[in-house]
Amino acid sequence: xxxxxxxxxxxxxxxxxxxxxxxxxxxxxxxxxxxxxxxxxxxxxxxxxxxxxxxxxxxxxxxxxxxxxxxxxxxxxxxxxxxxxxxxxxxxxxxxxxxxxxxxxxxxxxxxxxxxxxxxxxxxxxxxxxxxxxxxxxxxxxxxxxxxxxxxxxxxxxxxxxxxxxxxxxxxxxxxxxxxxxxxxxxxxxxxxxxxxxxxxxxxxxxxxxxxxxxxxxxxxxxxxxxxxxxxxxxxxxxxxxxxxxxxxxxxxxxxxxxxxxxxxxxxxxx
Numbered sequence: 001x002x003x004x005x006x007x008x009x010x011x012x013x014x015x016x017x018x019x020x021x022x023x024x025x026x027x028x029x030x031x032x033x034x035x036x037x038x039x040x041x042x043x044x045x046x047x048x049x050x051x052x053x054x055x056x057x058x059x060x061x062x063x064x065x066x067x068x069x070x071x072x073x074x075x076x077x078x079x080x081x082x083x084x085x086x087x088x089x090x091x092x093x094x095x096x097x098x099x100x101x102x103x104x105x106x107x108x109x110x111x112x113x114x115x116x117x118x119x120x121x122x123x124x125x126x127x128x129x130x131x132x133x134x135x136x137x138x139x140x141x142x143x144x145x146x147x148x149x150x151x152x153x154x155x156x157x158x159x160x161x162x163x164x165x166x167x168x169x170x171x172x173x174x175x176x177x178x179x180x181x182x183x184x185x186x187x188x189x190x191x192x193x194x195x196x197x198x199x200x201x202x203x204x205x206x207x208x209x210x211x212x213x214x215x216x217x218x219x220x221x222x223x224x225x226x227x228x229x230x231x232x233x234x235x236x237x238x239x240x241x242x243x244x245x246x247x248x249x250x251x252x253x254x255x256x257x258x259x260x261x262x263x264x265x266x267x268x269x270x271x
Contacts, residue, residue, distance in 0.1 A: 022184040022270040024211075025072055026260040028056040029087045030192060030240045032213065033073055034269075036184035041163065042066065042079045042105075043179060043190050046093035049086025056243040059263060063093060067100045072264060075103030078163065082192030083176040084112040091120035098126050108163065110175035130165040130177060166203045168194040178204075186210045186269050193240070196224035208233070211269050215240040219254055237267065 025033040031045025046066065050057050058066075065073040079097065081089045089109075094117050098105055107117060108128045118124050162182040170176035170193045179190045188211040189204070196218055209231055216238045218224025228236050238259040241250055250259055260267070 020184070021268045022186045022188075024188075024267045024269055026239070026263065026265050026267075027058050027062055028263055030082070030190070030213070030215065031058065031088070032190070032239075032260070033076075034181055034183055034188060035074065036186075036270075038074065039183065040074055040076050040103075041181055041183070042073075042076055043181075044080070044082055044088040044192065046090045046097065047087050048090035048093065050243070051087060053244075054242050055087045055240070056263065062263060067093075067097050069102045072266075076101050076105040077103055078106045078108055080163065080165075080177075080179050080181075080190075081107070081109035081113045082178065082190065083110065083170055083174050084116060085174070085193070088193070089113055089116075091116040091122070095120045095122035098123055108165065108179075110177055112175050164207075168192070168199045168201070168203065170195055180204075180207060180209065184270055188269065189213065189234070191215065191218075194218075196221050196227060199223070201227050201230075210234055212236045213260075214238055216254060216259070219257060235269070 020037045022034065022036045025035070027033065027045040029044065029047060031047060032043050034041050034043070046058050046063055048057065062073070065071060066076070069075040076097070079094060083089070094107065098107055104126065106126045106128055107114065107122065108130065109117070111129055114127045114129050117127060164180040165177045167176060168178045168191070176192055176194070178192050178194060181188045181190070187209050189209045191212065191214045193215055212228065212231060212234045214224070214228065214236060218228060219238065236257065238254055238257055239261070241259060241261050245253075245261070247261070250261060
């Protein structure tokens with residue numbers, strides 16, 4: 001399988017937070033906020049469909065924090081969505097967040113997500129679409145693998161935040177992107193709802209990760225276990241665990257593996 005990549009380089013600042021930790025805050029399902037100083041990226045949140053209460057949804061307080069830039073979210077620079085399913089994405093809430101969050105974040109997602117976002121009143125100028133065309137990697141109106149967005153910041157020094165998107169299989173007819181976010185020197189892979197038995201993981205060959213966020217079912221499938229074992233150097237953290245599961249049940253099912261399950265819990269990802 002040919003490799004497709006989309007790089008979003010946000011040229012950001014300041015070096016004043018160079019010594020601050022890279023912190024992950026869990027929202028629900030696979031929703032997370034990754035923060036380093038006053039720079040932050042959200043992935044797979046907000047969401048609106050619990051699928052008959054199987055999965056948790058962001059609380060009203062968390063949605064308000066995402067919209068207003070309040071604690072524990074803060075201002076967002078970008079919101080990424082792996083795919084359109086309702087336990088990962090909500091179009092009206094995403095449109096409101098991009099409009100009202102003081103950071104005026106950009107949305108990065110597949111056409112299915114972006115189209116729904118715009119239909120819900122989202123700002124087309126702040127929506128970016130990774131895509132593959134004729135075996136090469138492209139962004140809209142630009143046939144290159146790297147897209148550089150320069151954001152105005154009140155500082156003279158600038159550092160780069162890289163977001164690398166590559167497609168992995170989830171379901172037929174569902175566009176599904178996985179993301180590697182590099183922030184504060186930490187490389188974090190978000191695998192979304194990848195189905196390991198049908199995914200071609202070679203698309204990530206040659207890329208190193210410090211942290212891998214994976215759906216819990218990876219540990220129930222030999223292909224998922226093999227992928228994690230091939231990246232033993234990375235800190236692997238499971239998520240997308242059903243809402244009703246107790247901590248004891250989760251620990252037993254995951255054989256003691258690290259996991260995220262409760263809204264607002266945090267992990268420090270940098271040393």
